[in-house]
Amino acid sequence: MTTLNKKTNHLSLFNAVHPFCLYAITFVITASLFVGTANAQDRTITLDEAIKLGLENSKTLKLSQSKIDQAVSEYNQAKDQSLPTGKISYGYNHAEIPANRLALGPESFNLPNRADAYLGILTLNQTIFEGNKLKYARQSTDLLTQVARLDAVNDKDQIVYDIISSYYSLYKVLQSKKVVAQNLATVDAQIKQAQRFFEQGLVTKNDVLRFQLQRSNIEINGVDLETNRRIVNYNLNVLLGLPEGTQLNIDQITEADRQVAPFSNYLDTAMSNRPELQQFDLRTKVAETNIKSIKGNTLPTLVASVAGYYIDANINPIPKSGNYITPLTGGLTLSWGFSSLWTNKNKVTEAKIEREQTVINKNIMVDRIKDEVNQDYQNYTSALNKIKLLQVAIEQAGENNKILESKYKSNISSATDRADAETLLYQAQINLELAKADAGLAYYTLLKSTGKINKQ
Numbered sequence: 001m002t003t004l005n006k007k008t009n010h011l012s013l014f015n016a017v018h019p020f021c022l023y024a025i026t027f028v029i030t031a032s033l034f035v036g037t038a039n040a041q042d043r044t045i046t047l048d049e050a051i052k053l054g055l056e057n058s059k060t061l062k063l064s065q066s067k068i069d070q071a072v073s074e075y076n077q078a079k080d081q082s083l084p085t086g087k088i089s090y091g092y093n094h095a096e097i098p099a100n101r102l103a104l105g106p107e108s109f110n111l112p113n114r115a116d117a118y119l120g121i122l123t124l125n126q127t128i129f130e131g132n133k134l135k136y137a138r139q140s141t142d143l144l145t146q147v148a149r150l151d152a153v154n155d156k157d158q159i160v161y162d163i164i165s166s167y168y169s170l171y172k173v174l175q176s177k178k179v180v181a182q183n184l185a186t187v188d189a190q191i192k193q194a195q196r197f198f199e200q201g202l203v204t205k206n207d208v209l210r211f212q213l214q215r216s217n218i219e220i221n222g223v224d225l226e227t228n229r230r231i232v233n234y235n236l237n238v239l240l241g242l243p244e245g246t247q248l249n250i251d252q253i254t255e256a257d258r259q260v261a262p263f264s265n266y267l268d269t270a271m272s273n274r275p276e277l278q279q280f281d282l283r284t285k286v287a288e289t290n291i292k293s294i295k296g297n298t299l300p301t302l303v304a305s306v307a308g309y310y311i312d313a314n315i316n317p318i319p320k321s322g323n324y325i326t327p328l329t330g331g332l333t334l335s336w337g338f339s340s341l342w343t344n345k346n347k348v349t350e351a352k353i354e355r356e357q358t359v360i361n362k363n364i365m366v367d368r369i370k371d372e373v374n375q376d377y378q379n380y381t382s383a384l385n386k387i388k389l390l391q392v393a394i395e396q397a398g399e400n401n402k403i404l405e406s407k408y409k410s411n412i413s414s415a416t417d418r419a420d421a422e423t424l425l426y427q428a429q430i431n432l433e434l435a436k437a438d439a440g441l442a443y444y445t446l447l448k449s450t451g452k453i454n455k456q
Helices: 002-039 047-057 059-080 133-199 205-240 263-273 275-298 345-409 415-449
Strands: 042-044 085-096 101-104 107-110 114-130 247-249 301-312 328-335
Touching: 047 133, 047 205, 059 133, 114 133, 133 205, 133 275, 133 415, 205 247, 205 415, 263 345, 263 415, 275 345, 345 415
Parallel strands: 042 247
Antiparallel strands: 085 114, 101 107, 114 301, 301 328
């Protein structure tokens, strides 16, 4: 009787708590689903959208713009150096003169024991000629501003390429996952068929295990692909400025039928569009301007100046007629440090050496660009040829798979041959998808090496 009462009490307690538990469990599940949905947002994105987002959110481009602003500021400062310089001052001076008598032979005169004076000075100077150094300074800073802008162009090209590279990497992984899913479905059908044949005594248990082993290998490949997908997806989210939990999807990339131009066309385009070569041209001009500026050290300088003075020898700081004077002066000063005729020669020589180094460095960069364009051109043409070969391989693997499938159903071929044929077709499908993505990326790599990735 006691045991029955205890069981009844337990049931009553469960019935009383059960509705609350049900509501609590429902709330937890609902909240978990909501949080999971909020943290993992799916987004299908095109390549153009990815590039636009990446450029808008790039911290590197913001830094590049800051460097341009800095160069423009330095240019404006160089322009300001041609403006007049002015200075104004006003001060009070007090002098104690203990020895205030000065004897000059038979005559003498006495100074006061103490003296007070207020002195105000206003000066304005304007450099009229200084060996054209101010003009050369403006030219140099203007050229360096153009170099900074080309730095920004180069940074933009690299950012666009990084986005395209990550985009194609994600596409390759997603396409490979589709192929894995498709082949898993095919192998599952083969396993069911093999099990049915085994039950009918048409095949051995080893045949069933062979298909199961094939399925395990495909699943392992799928696990590796999912790991790679998460890594590439996260990196692309960072590049695009998207929330880290965003799951990116990519539609089928439709590559245009791009005609491959002769190699010389790409090389000529690179020579005229690569920002690095344009920068070297500008730096050569900067070096030449620097030579002219250094040579200007040997020329005379002409400066115009005006000045005004207020001198009040009264202790009262308020001006009073008859107690102060205001002399005004103006003049031209021509000066020449002629020692620069023999101290400046080595500076000019050093500047000329710097110009020659700039020219040599440009020639080195030209050789590097030629090698880069050639390598990217060969990689692209090779990728296109690889696609053609893989398309033929898929046709062959597909035909071979159909033949062995028919033979296996007729119990003519072994399960091993059947599984191998399926594996060959599966591998050919993956290789084709990867080759298509590689060809697309190779095309954009070639565009980058010609300086046209942002001008397509």
